[in-house]
Amino acid sequence: MHMKSPLLSLPGAVPAEGVDEGVAAHYGELFREQRALADGTGFVDLSHRGVVTVTGEDRLSWLHLLLTQHVSDLPAGQATEALILSAHGHIEHALYLVDDGETVWAHVEPGTQDALIAYLESMKFFYKVEVADRTAEFAVVHLPAGSIAEVPEGVAVRETPYGRDLFLPRTDLESYAEKAGPPAGILAYEALRVEHHRPRLGFETDHRTIPHELGWIGTAVHLQKGCYRGQETVARVQNLGKPPRRLVFLHLDGSEVHLPTPGTELRLADEDPDGRKIGFITTSVRHHELGPVALALVKRNVPVDAPLVAGDTAAAQETVVEP
Secondary structure, eight states, X not given: OXXXXXXXGSXXXXXXXXXXXXXXXXXXXXXXXXXXXXXXXXXXXXXXSEEEEEESTTXXXXXXXXXXXXXXXXXXXXXXXXXXXXXXXXXXXXXXXXXXSSEEEEEESTTOHHHHHHHHXXXXXXXXXXXXXXXXXXXXXXXXXXXXOOOOTTOEEEEETTEEEEEEEGGGXXXXXXXXXXXXXXXXXXXXXXXXXXXXXXXXXXXXXXXXXXXXXXXXXXXXSOOOTTHHHHHHHHHHOOOSEEEEEEEEOTTOXXXXXXXXXXXXXXXXXXXXXXXXXXXXXXXXXXXXXXXXXXXXXXXXTOOEEETTXXXXXXXXXXX
């Protein structure tokens, strides 16, 4: 079930669809909203995202056993991100974490919190931990990098190079929005995410994605920590091989009216229209400075300088993950 934000009643709000249903896609001026975020002003309503907390004296040592990230000694207030993998090393969950000294706060993709909590509950055993779904009580609000908007006292905050994620009491969302500056929709937030080559679960991932393909090694996967589910695959690919696919950033032909949709097949530009598929679009956006751009997954052996075609749209690559 999607949480429906009260900020959809703000002037100009156009509801988002699909996974991001429940918040605004935009408030009438997509590029203005992007520019505001890039300049460090405004905020993004991410209140549709799931919020999960873990409390108890064993919370960090216990999570350390389950996550791809090194969190056993995570300092209070330090943001991190982590994955949960399948036994075969495929990505199942992505968590964006911070510990406030008493509680680990995590936000996750909309609608994934139930499955995440079910898995965490099954792994509690004798550890002194409590896992809770706090989505109904807390809303995630994003302040862009450089923002001078006030953070209410007592609110858990994830400070990252891209901005701050606030775990705001849901009852305070409307009053906070009045003080935090102009709202920006999820489309503006997504455009900056694509610009920064940041993968998103369910967008850049499918049922067989491994962390190496998306550049999540280092940011969400710690290579010197102990055992966790899927670690054998991570270690094997890191030490002995290469991932089968790699994430790329694409500059799309700006003369096209429509963006290629996620799942649009990619092929080499010098092959005929029925040429072999070498990848697919994962996210496509219109950026206020770069124009139409996208993230895509391609086969590892695709030459990094090869011109591509997404459906009927010409595309030029930038390397995100080295082949």
